[in-house]
Amino acid sequence: MDSRNFIYCAIDFSDLEQSKKLISKIQKYIGGIKIGLEFFTKNGPTGFLEIQKLGIPIFLDLKLKDIPNTVKKSAQNLIDLKPDFLSIHLSGGLRMVKEVVSIKNNTKILGISMLTSLDNADLKSFGYNSSNLDYVKNLAKIGEKAGIDGLVSSAHEIPHLKSSLNNTKMLFITPGIRFLNNNKNDQKRIISPGQAIDNGSNMLIIGRSITQSSDPINSIKSILQDIEKHYEDKN
Numbered sequence: 001m002d003s004r005n006f007i008y009c010a011i012d013f014s015d016l017e018q019s020k021k022l023i024s025k026i027q028k029y030i031g032g033i034k035i036g037l038e039f040f041t042k043n044g045p046t047g048f049l050e051i052q053k054l055g056i057p058i059f060l061d062l063k064l065k066d067i068p069n070t071v072k073k074s075a076q077n078l079i080d081l082k083p084d085f086l087s088i089h090l091s092g093g094l095r096m097v098k099e100v101v102s103i104k105n106n107t108k109i110l111g112i113s114m115l116t117s118l119d120n121a122d123l124k125s126f127g128y129n130s131s132n133l134d135y136v137k138n139l140a141k142i143g144e145k146a147g148i149d150g151l152v153s154s155a156h157e158i159p160h161l162k163s164s165l166n167n168t169k170m171l172f173i174t175p176g177i178r179f180l181n182n183n184k185n186d187q188k189r190i191i192s193p194g195q196a197i198d199n200g201s202n203m204l205i206i207g208r209s210i211t212q213s214s215d216p217i218n219s220i221k222s223i224l225q226d227i228e229k230h231y232e233d234k235n
Contacts, residue, residue: 194230
């Protein structure tokens with residue numbers, strides 16, 4: 001097991017050169033990077049292609065959601081860039097998700113279930129009476145039916161999702177990764193790296209714990225040690 005493959009660093013910067021500099025520094029210690037809205041709205045496809053030249057796997061995390069035809073056409077523009085992964089909101093509905101899956105080519109489509117910045121209280125404020133777990137399960141079933149490649153959810157939910165889904169090849173992508181003594185920032189449903197792997201995560205999205213560290217490489221090494229410790233304890 002190469003623990004580095006689990007780690008995808010969230011490049012949440014607007015500055016292209018700052019992003020390239022950090023990626024070049026850490027890329028041999030991680031499995032890939034996540035590019036989100038902040039970077040993409042500043043640098044667009046041109047900036048994405050500049051990052052792609054560094055030769056590292058890229059998860060393009062734009063969380064698409066709109067009417068099916070709009071999302072399909074937008075997703076096609078993004079898939080033409082050849083990201084390794086692309087995210088869409090499962091709450092956009094079965095038809096929308098199917099439209100994107102139908103054109104995915106070699107890009108894996110990842111379904112966003114419930115943002116880790118939300119919890120049960122937020123669901124209630126939206127008018128949902130179900131628990132966050134039931135809400136995520138329902139969205140996961142939509143994604144499975146549409147044929148997505150992976151689910152983005154809190155690692156707390158993965159064991160329950162694995163038991164409720166039929167697709168044994170489904171990937172599980174986990175944001176909200178923190179060492180438990182770290183600042184949660186705007187995340188609510190957090191978990192440590194090793195615990196997430198124990199729960200069945202295939203990809204850990206880790207941003208500020210690395211990008212805001214005074215020593216990013218040492219921070220990554222600490223994450224790798226946490227993963228390997230949990231793996232050894234489990235086996």
